[in-house]
Amino acid sequence: MPTLKEAVKPLIPRELWDKVPRSFDIIGSRSGAVAIIEIPPELEDYKFVIGEAIVKLNKHVKAVVRRIGAREGEFRLYRYEVLVPGPTEVIHKEDNYLIKVDPPTKAYFSPRDQGDREDIARQVMPGEVILYPPFAGVGPYAITILKRQSSVKLIIAIELNEYAYYYMLDNIKLNRLEGKVLPLLGDASRLMRLFCGVDRIILTLPLGAHRFLMQSLMCIKDGGIIHFYHLGTEENPYGEAEGLVRNYCGDLGYDCQVINRRIVRDYAPYVYKVRLDIRVGKF
Template identity: 55%
Template sequence: MLKGVVPEDLLAAVPSSFDIIGSRQGALAIVELPDELEPYKLEIADAVRRLNKNIKAVLRRRGARSGPYRLYNYEVLIEGPTEVVHREHGYLIKVDPTKVYFSPRDQSDRAELADMAQDGERILYLFAGVGPYAVAIAKRRKVRWIYAVELNPWGFKYMVENVKMNKLTSVVPVKADVADFCSAFAARADRVLMTLPLGAKDYLDLVLRCVEDGGYLHFYYTGPEEDPFGEAEELVRSLCGGCAVVSRKIVRDYAPHVYKIRIDVRVRRT
């Protein structure tokens, strides 16, 4: 698609994939371009926009995610609305990725979690962003409740809208710091999701106390390609001798030679 836009000797540097977030109602594309393509960025953005008539805005990702809300900095290549309604697996997610974390690349992980959850469960979804895992689970299972906890006010706002838009009655969005929420949480959950790969470990001890004996913890972390799960498993083992890792998953690439991973843990109180 970029032949004639980018010189042949630079074509290899053009990313083969980019994210499109949105739906027929409007979408935005997020591209990552190396510095050597700086002179061609507007032509590339235009070529990307022409690929899909729903794309109204094209953003260029700059640097890594940062800050407590785990956001990228973006350079606007084609200006347009950045608030979109994303469609995946039969549900809708309203989000502005310039204000709150969202990744369409996690959709198959969400589908796996929705498969694992069971009717009747009490679920804590920590670090919930705009709530996509809660929506995926509650659309598929008749759970008792899902408390979805997020610090970023924009995440909370969109989560409230997403619960309404998907007509969910079992999801309770909570705007709070996970540390405060878990300290005050008097009940126990059958399943807990900790979707903050960089940082969740600081909350692990506190969160483990919120899991029912025999319940499950889904712990997200990062790990090097030579041993993706070792450190995450060690962390859990050091805090919970009776816990057993029942499955492991490489969710996707995180950085060169580093994966985002998930371990699924059966929690036993000894």
């Protein structure tokens, strides 16, 4: 199958060939998918040509949207421009589970986090109670964990965006995980303190998780694990995140050990989304 660049070459001027994006996200499954692409301003006049080419190359893609700017607001959504109109609510198939979502307009979801979800799922032990995340979105971390480790006792999943919350309810049913997830709609800063003493807390909001770090440290049980997400520069990806952990743990008198560091993925030019896994000792 030709690449997107090869497909549009006959339709756009030669000097713009190198501007054609090499990659884009496809979210969905064979029954229908949405493609999300970033198109540089130089290709403004050819954006619809590019959209049509994506649909021709990927028969299951029913809609194409162009991402504009960075994620914004509390719900971490992009602004989008429609290039090929069509349904944007899709059921994304990942490994052995399904995730229903309308990623462009209603709720955060990124297929690029799959490796990170799997990495966390591999660490989870039978019988754990997990506070996930105070930023649950449509529930993909809960679903990945439970599909790998079915003996988890309970995952408490808190989400503020009503659309994401209702998709999470659908996703629990779609994957037959009723009784294993306690989904809650509301602000994590008020709700998470009701669930202290858990084994694991997953803080997946790289731009704001640090605001919940102190509360998470106080809430986790002795010996529990916090997965803390933050942003880091290319020169020193973990420096700022580790500084925050050191300061907060120092203030509380806790013995916090960073047991694992991971660059999750690119976030912006020269900026990474990073994760620290922290074991919290309280006595």
